[in-house]
Amino acid sequence: MHVERSEKMFFIASAALLVVFALAVGISGFVYGIQVPQPVGLVDPKTVATPGADGYHFGDPVEERIRELAPGRYEVYILAQMWKFSPGSIGYGEDPITVPVGSTVTFYLTSKDVQHGFKLQGTNISMMVLPGQVSKLTATFDEPGEYDFVCHEYCGAAHQTMYGRLIVEP
Ligand code: CUA
Secondary structure: OOOOHHHHHHHHHHHHHHHHHHHHHHHHHHOOOOOOOEEEEEOOOOOOOOOOHHHOOOOOOHHHHEEEEEOOEEEEEEEEEOOEEEOOOHHHOOOOEEEEOOOEEEEEEEEOOOOEEEEEOOOOOEEEEOEOEEEEEEEEOOOOEEEEEEOOOOOOOOHHHOEEEEEEEO
16 A cells, blocks of 8 residues: 555654653653542532531531541541532631641542532642532642632632632641
């Protein structure tokens, strides 16, 4: 079979691009630690705020959604709903989430109603929050300060009021 020279060049260029893309994914994952949000499990959105439901910690009261596993090691279970995150929704009178500097925090999120988003400023945490599904990402906070998080998926009339705060204390 005869293959035109120009066609061969396209084959080679396409193969080279695949290698470049694979390298970009590999380097961002293994060198820069960029994580893809992992769906870790399923919950029932109707009962997720019941203590102990589905083996997670999205239950009331809200304070119990912040769990210190060991010194400097935390898990935070944030329940999203129109139009707040709990815990941390300072705009709705909730206390900010507070951890000491140097902490590693794993965030678990799910939604009680519609699709929301979760972006934590100053970190690489950005994920979709879906009813029925638990999403999980981890960050380490080496700088004290205020880290705001916002909903970045349009979720209804008061979407712009859906934000909260994490304080990293010195
Ligand atoms: Cu929740 Cu926008």
